Amino acid sequence: MSERYVWDLREVDGEHVAFVGGKGAHLGELSRIEGIRVPGGFCVTTAAHRRTLERVPVLAEGIGRLARVDAEDRESLRAVCGEIRRTIEDTPLPEEVAEAITGALGGSSEGVAYAVRSSATAEDLPTASFAGQQDTYLNVLGAEEVLRHVRRCWASLFTERAVVYRRHHGIEDRTVGMAVVVQRMVLPEAAGVLFTADPVSGNRTVATVDAGFGLGEALVSGTVTPDVFTVRGEEILARSVGAKQRAVQAVPGGGTRTVEVEPRRQREPALSDARVRELVALGRRIEAHFGRPQDIEWCLTGDGFAFVQSRPITTLFPLPENPAGGNHVYLSVGHQQMMTDPMKALGLSVWQLMAMAPMLEAGGRLFVDAAPRLASPARAVFLDMIGRSDPVTRDALETVLAR
Incomplete structure (x- = not known):
């Protein structure tokens, strides 16, 4: 084999x-x-x-x-x-x-x-x-x-x-x-990158599309400012149309070259809104298959979207594995204790065995799910308790509740 x-x-x-x-x-x-x-x-x-x-x-x-x-x-x-x-x-x-x-x-x-x-x-x-x-x-x-x-x-x-x-x-x-x-070889009208989660904030509900004309090499190499679309579900939350002054194209005899984009096209979006929504929906299908957020390279041709790479987004902090469904609000145990570095396996297990509340692990840190307490009628007592130990955390929780 x-x-x-x-x-x-x-x-x-x-x-x-x-x-x-x-x-x-x-x-x-x-x-x-x-x-x-x-x-x-x-x-x-x-x-x-x-x-x-x-x-x-x-x-x-x-x-x-x-x-x-x-x-x-x-x-x-x-x-x-x-x-x-x-x-x-x-x-x-x-x-x-x-x-x-x-x-x-x-x-x-x-x-x-x-x-x-x-x-x-x-x-x-x-x-x-x-x-x-x-x-x-x-x-x-x-x-x-x-x-x-x-x-x-x-x-x-x-x-x-x-x-x-x-x-x-x-x-x-x-x-x-x-x-x-x-x-x-694919000779696309447009190409770019799709992140099925925000690689900066870690927000898993938001996808980001970077798009440019021609082959994706100009975008990946940073030689052009791409169009950027931020999408949640089918809603385009934000769009920025870049000045795409150059594009990489295939040369008849082999290889590629960088060409100037016509001035009238430079400020035209490389993708329509409908195409952006279609691309993100396909990206969510890819993400579901691999079971984690993906960094995806795509091309658009007359036949629709083709995909030439998909890999995990490695900059995202992992989420705790939680068997319970629904929404979760995780509080970092280590940050409350001023222990911000990852813990060893023995330390993790000791804390989890001795804790009065279930502690979930992610990235070598421990977290407590505050969602059940925030959803209860007695959440004011919980917020007061949190506020006495860490007023900043209380402020953050109140912001979450307000949303």
């Missing part, structure tokens, strides 16, 4: 991260959701990556040297990373790997455009997204160019920024495998 060099996206799901990486696994899951359109394609597996690189002994030596380089010594880090990348890009693919990839492309691959996208095993994780750490190549034409860009994706595992990011998260270079996603 692990020695298959190519898997169709429709064959994979969240159980196959070790073989197709985080992006490939999430795209496979996406393609299984009813009503969610994902461009067709396949994954070049981590087995193909391993099979190719195990034939290059000098590469193992380079990775060993990299492990001994201090992350703060950027000059040495840059030099070793560059050497490793050049070695990988210059290494020919084994015949069996190349045949598996060209076979998956089919006989009519010449002239067909593909997106070739890195998919590392340490990527799109619930605690670390690794967004932008490995490379993606758009509008790649023909089988030979696809093979070359597969090697470039493998090499991007050793960019300086990717290595530093892994060090920050305690992940060793040798433990990360790299798969590559190859998909039919």
Whole structure:
């Protein structure tokens, strides 16, 4: 099973991260959701990556040297990373790997455009997204160019920024495998990002849509100010139409280029209100499938919305697992005790065993659900008690009640 060099996206799901990486696994899951359109394609597996690189002994030596380089010594880090990348890009693919990839492309691959996208095993994780750490190549034409860009994706595992990011998260270079996603290229009218929760406030009821013209690379790279829509349910709470002066478009001979947007279109919204509502509804369907708020990359074509990535929003503080339904108002036990750092497992269990009220855990902290007391006729007594220990918390609770 692990020695298959190519898997169709429709064959994979969240159980196959070790073989197709985080992006490939999430795209496979996406393609299984009813009503969610994902461009067709396949994954070049981590087995193909391993099979190719195990034939290059000098590469193992380079990775060993990299492990001994201090992350703060950027000059040495840059030099070793560059050497490793050049070695990988210059290494020919084994015949069996190349045949598996060209076979998956089919006989009519010449002239067909593909997106070739890195998919590392340490990527799109619930605690670390690794967004932008490995490379993606758009509008790649023909089988030979696809093979070359597969090697470039493998090499991007050793960019300086990717290595530093892994060090920050305690992940060793040798433990990360790299798969590559190859998909039919989408040439969209508009593209952007949908957050199914507010990544700043943590509000799970509010979705945010960022939109721009053409391919999403201009928006993701920060070269344009996108349109921003804030949505709750079917209500658009706020909209800001950006001055979208540039757009990224595919070039007929392969690759992309940045073009100027006509002045009259720069202040036109990239999406109509109806399209924004449709997109958010699809995003909620994706969120329900994965069971947590998602950071979603989307494209709009004449056929409607297509989705090219979905990963967890890693900046959200987790919610306590509460079996009771309805609304909840959580009070932080640690903040009342001036203990704001995460607690160890033993400390959590001792507090939970000794507490007079049920305490729920999230992010290494303990919380008490105040909703039942706030809903009771005697809530004034509860508010007085809270106010004596922490007037700011009382003010916050009264604000919640007023809403």
